[in-house]
Amino acid sequence: MIGRRAALAAVILLSPLAARAAEAPSGAAACSGCHAAGTSVDTPVPPLAGRHPLELYGALQAFKTGQRQGTIMDRIAKGFTDDELKSIAEWYGAQKE
Amino acid sequence: MRNRRDFLKTGVGVAATGLFPHVAIGQTASPKVVVIGGGFAGATCARMLKRLDPRIAITLVEQNPVFTACPFSNEVLAGLRDIKDQEFDYKKIVGDGVNLAVMAATGIDHQARTVSLSDGSTLAYDRLVVAPGVDFRWDALPGYTEAAAERMPHAWKAGAQTLLLRQHLEAMEDGGLVVIAAPANPYRCPPGPYERASLIAHYLKAKKPKSKIVILDTKDAFSKQKLFEEGWKALYPGLVEWVPLSQGGKVTSVEPASMTVATDFDKHKPAVANIIPPQKAGKIAELAGVADRTGWCPIDPLTFASTLQPNIHVIGDAAIAGAMPKSAFAANSQAKVCAAAVAKLLAGGTVAENKLVNTCYSLVAPDYGITVAGVYHPVNGQLVDVEGAGGTSPVNAPATTRALEASLANGWFKTITGEVFG
Structure with a gap:
């Protein structure tokens, strides 16, 4: 199930990233309230920028479905559709670290 | 980008x-x-x-x-x-x-x-x-003026008022009564009064263990209530008392000169009064x-x-x-x-259209964190909860979960202040 999702995501995510302008997709602006832009901030929360979109999407899906236990990410991921999570993963994947 | x-x-x-x-x-x-x-x-x-x-x-x-x-x-x-x-x-x-x-x-x-x-x-x-x-609505609580806030700090805007309330707590003798008056909704930082009670209790437990905190509330329920109450029972038994609206918790007037905090049923004479006024x-x-x-x-x-x-x-x-x-x-x-x-x-x-998110950390103790989160979207011109999302930390969670959320709370503060000011 996850395999199929990931494969589907890969197809969608392979579309050219350049087309996705600087505009943050719905919900994405909130992430940086907890996820720092770089590694200079002393926090256990990992940065998102520049990570592979599939990795980010996989993590968001796992939080949403409850396969991955979170502290609050499980509660937040449930508020987004799969398409929204994809867009957020792509957008952060395209950010420079 | x-x-x-x-x-x-x-x-x-x-x-x-x-x-x-x-x-x-x-x-x-x-x-x-x-x-x-x-x-x-x-x-x-x-x-x-x-x-x-x-x-x-x-x-x-x-x-x-x-x-x-x-x-x-x-x-x-x-x-x-x-x-x-x-x-x-x-x-x-x-x-x-x-x-x-x-x-x-x-x-x-x-x-x-x-x-x-x-x-x-x-x-x-x-x-x-x-x-x-x-x-603050200085006209809303009889007796609570800007001058009164010097004797009975609100400490609801951080700075001089925070330090003033700290001084009052430090000056209080062991066995003293601390009253926290919490306002009706809406107000800044809904779980704030209860986190405040928790951390003051943390201080009193170590330094002035015969003291007591009474929260006089203009509400019958509050943010992260089950989690706070669980934490108070575990960490500060007998130290924190919450008086809801339905049990006469609403503060109806204050008199700073005599340090009196009045409800419909009682007159409290606390050593330290923290009045959080309507806003x-x-x-x-x-x-x-x-x-x-x-x-x-x-x-x-x-x-x-x-x-x-x-x-x-x-x-x-x-x-x-x-x-x-x-x-x-x-x-x-x-x-x-x-x-x-x-x-x-x-x-x-x-x-x-954009979805918005809130996360809010509170500390029941320095190593005991709890959270509430929510995802919101516009429906008919109002921001409403996205159903099925959000909620609080679980009750009856192990100490490791509370410690992790406390550490995440610290990380959150560094991250958000870094994004805004750093």
Whole structure:
């Protein structure tokens, strides 16, 4: 199930990233309230920028479905559709670290 | 997309000229935005807007050159943290190319689209963002005046009031009574009074164990209630008592001279009184004509545009943001959505629907954190909870979960203050 999702995501995510302008997709602006832009901030929360979109999407899906236990990410991921999570993963994947 | 380092680099050149010049250039192509209020909402909005579109001329109007953050200020009360760790300046924001006016806004002319400042000058705007936070309703609780707040601190705006309440707690003898009066909804930081009770209890348990805290509440339920009550039972048995509205918890008057806090049924004579008064949007909201009869500011949740005045947006604690609580995270989250909307509107575009998020950490003890989170979307002009999302930390969680959330709380504060001011 996850395999199929990931494969589907890969197809969608392979579309050219350049087309996705600087505009943050719905919900994405909130992430940086907890996820720092770089590694200079002393926090256990990992940065998102520049990570592979599939990795980010996989993590968001796992939080949403409850396969991955979170502290609050499980509660937040449930508020987004799969398409929204994809867009957020792509957008952060395209950010420079 | 340029990253933060690039911006800081290019910001240096701008900084030299960025210290509030009265730009009186005639017709230029660059749109003008004025942001009033340099807290989590306003400072975020000014900075993010500059990043989204460097061509926009942005002036941030703020009376204080140093911002003192409320989140974690309850740790200052408990002697766990220095007030200096709560203080942030605007140097990096100015470095990013935002003009800073360390002044009070004294009026808004909707026709001319100008903001007048305390030095008599005016600032023109194409769009104005109002982020004034909260003011207290000094007329709402008999006896609780600004002078009374010197004897009975609110400590609901961080800074001198925080230090004053800390002094009162330090001066109190073992066995003393601390009263915390909590207001009715809505108010800034819904779980704040209960985190405050927790961290004061943490201090008293170690230093003055015969003392007691009574929370007199104008509500029958509060944010993260089960989690707080579980924590109090485990960590501070017998130390914290909560008196809800239905059991006479509402404070009806105070008398600072005799240190009396009265309810309909009781007169308390605490050694330390912390009165958190009813609130409304900060004063500039009234001047701008964006506050309604409730004292708060109705907005369009897509753009945070005021529904009462054109070309003005309201974000943060002052806004009526539906299900979103008045928190620093919510203010920051709203500010980023508002900045994107303002950039889009100035460029002649249309604003797409956006989901917003809140997360809110509270400490029951320094190593015992609890959270509430929510995801919100606009429905019929109101921000409502996305069903199935959000909620609080689990009850009966192991100590490791509480410790992890406490560590995440600390990380959150560093991250958000870094994003806004760092």
